[in-house]
Amino acid sequence: MxxxxxxxxxxxxxxxxxxxxxxxxxxxxxxxxxxxxxxxxxxxxxxxxxxxxxxxxxxxxxxxxxxxxxxxxxxxxxxxxVGSKTLPSATLTITGKTGSSPLALNKDFVGTAFSQQPENDFDAEAVFVGHGIAAPEFGWDDYKGQSLAGKVLVYFTNEPPSTDLKFFGGRALTYYGRWTYKFEEAARRGAVAALIVHTTPTAGYGWGVVTGSWSQEHAELKLQPGEKGLKLAAWLSEDAGARLFASTGKTVEQLLALANSKSFRPMPLGVHIAGHIPVALRDxxxxxxxxxxxxxxxxxxxxxxxxxxxxxxxxxxxxxxxxxxxxxxxxxxxxxxxxxxxxxxxxxxxxxxxxxxxxxxxxxxxxxxxxxxxxxxxxxxxxxxxxxxxxxxxxxxxxxxxxxxxxxxxxxxxxxxxxxxxxxxxxxxxxxxxxxxxxxxxxxxxxxxxxxxxxxxxxxxxxxxxxxxxxxxxxxxxxxxxxxxxxxxxxxxxxxxxxxxxxxxxxxxxxxxxxxxxxxxxxxxxxxxxxxxxxxxxxx
Structure with missing residues (x-):
């Protein structure tokens, strides 16, 4: 009819x-x-x-x-x-056994706080979590049951490559590959901050696209009472990512290869990341x-x-x-x-x-x-x-x-x-x-x-x-x-x-x-x- x-x-x-x-x-x-x-x-x-x-x-x-x-x-x-714009005085520093390495805002990193608080300070262990995906329907878990509360999580965007339509949609990107999912999952697991290491192949666009978008005010739905947001949700340039990974003795490409393996387990990077992220907030x-x-x-x-x-x-x-x-x-x-x-x-x-x-x-x-x-x-x-x-x-x-x-x-x-x-x-x-x-x-x-x-x-x-x-x-x-x-x-x-x-x-x-x-x-x-x-x- x-x-x-x-x-x-x-x-x-x-x-x-x-x-x-x-x-x-x-x-x-x-x-x-x-x-x-x-x-x-x-x-x-x-x-x-x-x-x-x-x-x-x-x-x-x-x-x-x-x-x-x-x-x-x-x-x-x-x-x-709530609108949030990171102020120019924001700092992010990698500290390891060989000393400290500061990262420059809008050059080495770009991002903002999702906490909806004006001041965001942290100093925590950095842990590499591959693609940062937990997808039981595909038999994939980058977290392997480990507690990562209070850590700074580091990962790549995108998802494990495949041509099998039954595995992460084959060539098609699923939501697990999107940066939004990565930050949401990090917050669910109690991370204090989350950093995506950018590469053009994994992101599908250049670093300039990232800096152009993330250097502006970023808005989020207002948090409900009791909800907590990341003190920093940010992207690192590929060069900054290489500096962060240097303590492991591996390159960005080598760590990406590890991340593409189903047997991957969270990997402490042997460094701490300290952040001072002041933001201008606007209701x-x-x-x-x-x-x-x-x-x-x-x-x-x-x-x-x-x-x-x-x-x-x-x-x-x-x-x-x-x-x-x-x-x-x-x-x-x-x-x-x-x-x-x-x-x-x-x-x-x-x-x-x-x-x-x-x-x-x-x-x-x-x-x-x-x-x-x-x-x-x-x-x-x-x-x-x-x-x-x-x-x-x-x-x-x-x-x-x-x-x-x-x-x-x-x-x-x-x-x-x-x-x-x-x-x-x-x-x-x-x-x-x-x-x-x-x-x-x-x-x-x-x-x-x-x-x-x-x-x-x-x-x-x-x-x-x-x-x-x-x-x-x-x-x-x-x-x-x-x-x-x-x-x-x-x-x-x-x-x-x-x-x-x-x-x-x-x-x-x-x-x-x-x-x-x-x-x-x-x-x-x-x-x-x-x-x-x-x-x-x-x-x-």
Whole structure:
């Protein structure tokens, strides 16, 4: 029955045309143009731009007839954050049998305190823990049951290399390879500080990318009473790592080889690391925007399909060619505009699907998926009752494509439905071109997946209609090298919105079909998120 529903919406009739029950590229354009305008000053978290952006989104939802689903009957969900910026007086020193070796901030190391305290001092034994991974599902444990409370943990990013899809995803990076996991695991084990030794091959990007990101203010969700954060979460340059490892008589390459062995055990480095990490702290009162359209089925309306996009960007920052407003037109005014247009269309349906729909616009994606993490912990609909999350993050203004990207959908029981809906929309499904980069773990859908919700991002492919072969790859690389996280990511009236309309319609149709399925979807057997899904469905 639900297939017939979406087919009706796709192929349509005069009623659909007159009632405007399909997402419109020109309406998407209107939203992008405002959200990416200079008036919003780059939509920085905790700024005037945040207030304007979130007020606009809420006003649009109200106009569409979407109900508020935030705090106290409003569209806003408060997200308490703490910003932390390491002060220039910070010091880090390696001390061993042969003397002391100071490390220079922003040259040898870069990082900040996650303790949310202004002064952070420590002097502790350094222990090398390989990749810093404990993954029982892959039979891997770098910690081997050793107590490392109060230590400084040292490790590499990434994960053990493999081509076996059943072992850390083969070439594809899993969450265990991400720096976020490494720091979380170190904190869980009571470490006082944690240091990642950077190499370009293990990180997938150069040292300049690390220093550029980590020399700025870093934000975290506000710690709850009793929670403790690391006194230092930092990266070391490869040269600094070599100095640290010198006491073992081994090189960075040799220690990496040891780390790639399943038999690896934590290795004391024979040195102490002392840190004095003063930080400037700032309370940031930010907010998500949340709306809801109730479902038609009395029993299933308590369940929901979730649509998400992040509204934030980088705000006002270092000027480039005289422009200091980082407008974030592609990233991610486009995603917000698409979700707004899906919300408008959904609310206008004369007959609603069985399940409800929640429309979520999150803060602080650029600071580490913090808004979506907060929503996952404080949801409008519990994870065990949320059918799926369809996320939109950075759509391109170059026209329609023959393909769609839905990386991660193949890991869910929705895969057959996704394939069918793509086929009916005349779209092929493009594979992830860079699985080793772990893109799945770098957008807001990941926060929802972590609590068990089947989640993935919908994006255009690269096979553009009416364009020569290679065009899609060329414009994608041009955006990433010249405009990504730059002031030049700006809206232009020359933009072709056909691709955004196409993705909005595909996402709308897929969401309708999910909302009308007889049972809730899940993750496939053996997936890393299946246990979280089972736990959420049991209500535990």
């Amino acid at each position: 639900f297939r017939a529903w979406s087919a009706f919406l796709i192929f349509g009739c005069t009623l659909l045309a007159t009632q405007d029950l399909q997402p419109s590229g020109e309406k998407i354009r209107t939203h992008v143009k405002y959200l990416a305008s200079d008036e919003l000053e780059g939509r920085g978290v905790g700024t005037r731009g945040e207030k304007l952006a979130t007020q606009y989104i809420a006003a649009q939802l109200e106009t569409f007839g979407v109900k508020p689903a935030g705090d106290q009957g409003t569209y806003f969900q408060r997200v308490p954050l 940031i009162d930010s907010r998500n925007v949340v709306g809801r359209v109730d479902g038609a089925d009395a029993a299933l309306a308590r369940q929901a399909i979730l649509y998400s996009a992040h509204w934030d960007h980088l705000g006002i920052a270092v000027p480039v060619n005289g422009d200091n407003i980082y407008n974030g037109a592609v990233d991610n005014a486009t995603g917000c505009a698409v979700v707004l247009e899906i919300a408008r269309t959904w609310a206008a349906l004369p007959k609603k699907p069985k399940r409800s729909a929640v429309f979520l616009f999150v803060t602080a994606e650029e600071m580490g998926l913090l808004g979506s993490e907060y929503y996952a912990e404080h949801p409008e609909v519990p994870p065990g009752q949320t059918a799926a999350d369809l996320n939109f993050d950075a759509l391109y203004p170059f026209g329609a494509t023959r393909d769609v990207s839905v990386t991660g959908a193949e890991r869910t029981t929705l895969w057959e439905l996704v394939e069918d809906d793509a086929k009916r929309a005349n779209l092929s499904i493009s594979p992830d071109p860079e699985p080793e980069q772990g893109h799945y773990y770098r957008s807001d859908h990941f926060s929802l997946a972590r609590v068990g919700i089947p989640a993935f991002t919908i994006a255009q492919g690269t096979d553009y209609l009416g364009k020569p072969a290679g065009f899609g790859k060329e414009v994608f690389e041009d955006y990433n090298t010249k405009h990504y996280h730059q002031p030049s990511d700006e809206y232009r009236d020359s933009w072709n919105m056909a691709g955004m309309e196409q993705m909005a319609r595909f996402g709308f149709t897929l969401g309708l079909d999910i909302a009308n399925q007889p049972s809730l979807p899940s993750w496939v057997k053996g997936d890393e998120f299946l246990s979280a899904r089972q736990k959420s469905e049991s209500g535990k």
